[in-house]
Amino acid sequence: MKIIILAGGLSPEREVSLVSASQIAKALIGKGHCVFILDLYKGINDLSELTFCNDKKQIKNYKINSNAPEILNDKNLIGPNIIPACKMADTIYIALHGDIGENGKIQSLLDLNNIKYTGSGYDGCMLSMDKNISKMLVSHSKIKTAAWSINHKDDNLSYPLVVKPSNGGSSIGVSIVHNDNELKTALENAKKYDSTVLIEEKIEGTEVSVGILDNKPLPVIEIAPKQGFYDYKNKYQSGMTVEICPADISPDITETVQKTALAIHHLLHLKYYSRIDFIIDKSGIPYFLEANALPGMTPQSLLPQEAKAADISYEELCDKIAKN
Numbered sequence: 001m002k003i004i005i006l007a008g009g010l011s012p013e014r015e016v017s018l019v020s021a022s023q024i025a026k027a028l029i030g031k032g033h034c035v036f037i038l039d040l041y042k043g044i045n046d047l048s049e050l051t052f053c054n055d056k057k058q059i060k061n062y063k064i065n066s067n068a069p070e071i072l073n074d075k076n077l078i079g080p081n082i083i084p085a086c087k088m089a090d091t092i093y094i095a096l097h098g099d100i101g102e103n104g105k106i107q108s109l110l111d112l113n114n115i116k117y118t119g120s121g122y123d124g125c126m127l128s129m130d131k132n133i134s135k136m137l138v139s140h141s142k143i144k145t146a147a148w149s150i151n152h153k154d155d156n157l158s159y160p161l162v163v164k165p166s167n168g169g170s171s172i173g174v175s176i177v178h179n180d181n182e183l184k185t186a187l188e189n190a191k192k193y194d195s196t197v198l199i200e201e202k203i204e205g206t207e208v209s210v211g212i213l214d215n216k217p218l219p220v221i222e223i224a225p226k227q228g229f230y231d232y233k234n235k236y237q238s239g240m241t242v243e244i245c246p247a248d249i250s251p252d253i254t255e256t257v258q259k260t261a262l263a264i265h266h267l268l269h270l271k272y273y274s275r276i277d278f279i280i281d282k283s284g285i286p287y288f289l290e291a292n293a294l295p296g297m298t299p300q301s302l303l304p305q306e307a308k309a310a311d312i313s314y315e316e317l318c319d320k321i322a323k324n
Contacts, residue, residue, distance in 0.1 A: 001033050002052050003322055004089040006106070006117075008039035010077060011098035012172050012193065018062040020297035021095040026056045027318035028093070035059075036089070040096060040106070043079020050085055077105070083113050092117040093322055094294060102294050103129045103167060118321050120293045124269035128291035131198050132166045134268055138288045141267055143260060145288040146279075148200035153183060160202040163187060165194035176202060205281040208247050210261035211295065211306040212274045213320065217258035218306040222247035243302065245309045249280065257286045264291055272324045275303050 005028075007021030008014045018039075025035045034052035037059070044050055053059065077100050086092050092110060094117050100106050104122035111122065120128075128134055135145050147157060150166070163186035164174040173193040175186035183199070190197040211218040222244040247254065261276035268274075268291050275295035278286040295303040297318070307317045 001090040003028055003033050003035050003091055003093050004086055005035055005037045005093045005095050006040055007037055007095040009041050009096050009101055013097035016296055017095055017097045022059050022062050024095055024297055024318050025059045027315040029054055029056050030315045031319040038085055040078050044081050044085050047081055086115050094119050120271040125293045127268045128293045129167050131290050134291055137267055143288055144285055146200040146203050148198055151197050153199055157201055162200050162202050163190050164198050165190045166196035166198045167194045203279040203281055203287045205279045207279050209275055209277045209302045210258055211303040212265045217262050219245055219309040220247040220254050220257055221245040221302050221306050245305050253284050260286055273321055
């Protein structure tokens, strides 16, 4: 197939997206596909420059810096000729993270132009991207999630608290706070990324994630940062976090977490693949954290590690996603 990998964009997660895209491109070439990485923000000025590549050596390598990039401010969310370029491919592999890539906007645009793409539709992306909405839906379905409020601390919430943009990923703009002064600073930081800020009670326990592939749960992965919490640096810098797959939890808890993840995947209208994150408290109860419609695909990303534990190579994983 001729595949355009849509990546980059204006999101503060653009570096993560570009690293994912380069790895995906090499994997798809390895499975016999021809690819072109298209930066959603930059676009392409001349369609004659769009040449599909089948040589891994021609794929540019990117890297993720230890700090999240500065927010880009531009009224133009997409660059020139994005839709005409996408129409030249057999399918679009969406490797975007955050913002327009995960909130359903790019999916809606592709739908309007009858362009085939990977992953979930606009509804699943919107519901999972907005942490407030996804927590409301999950809570209404009697699935445990930490108590929370929006923009202002509810009197019923007790420190420590986790403060995060309601729409965002890669732990950008996330803080753990222990008092009112820290809360004020954390709110100001989070509002740089989203006008709606989630304030939730911090659940102490084991952080795990469950990938969903072909609408079936993968092995559970356990996440243990060597210092602090699972922030941007600990996610993407090699050696900062210990990741154990399959997770060191009991078979009963494993089954519960996998069933809960799959239920949330369907509840949020996610399709084919996703990743659902939890904290398992000290009594063994999983608390939903968030859902990811477009999980990261960098060398350190969780979904590829879970797939590997299920005897699915990185190339096979990318190929499966591209074909669905």
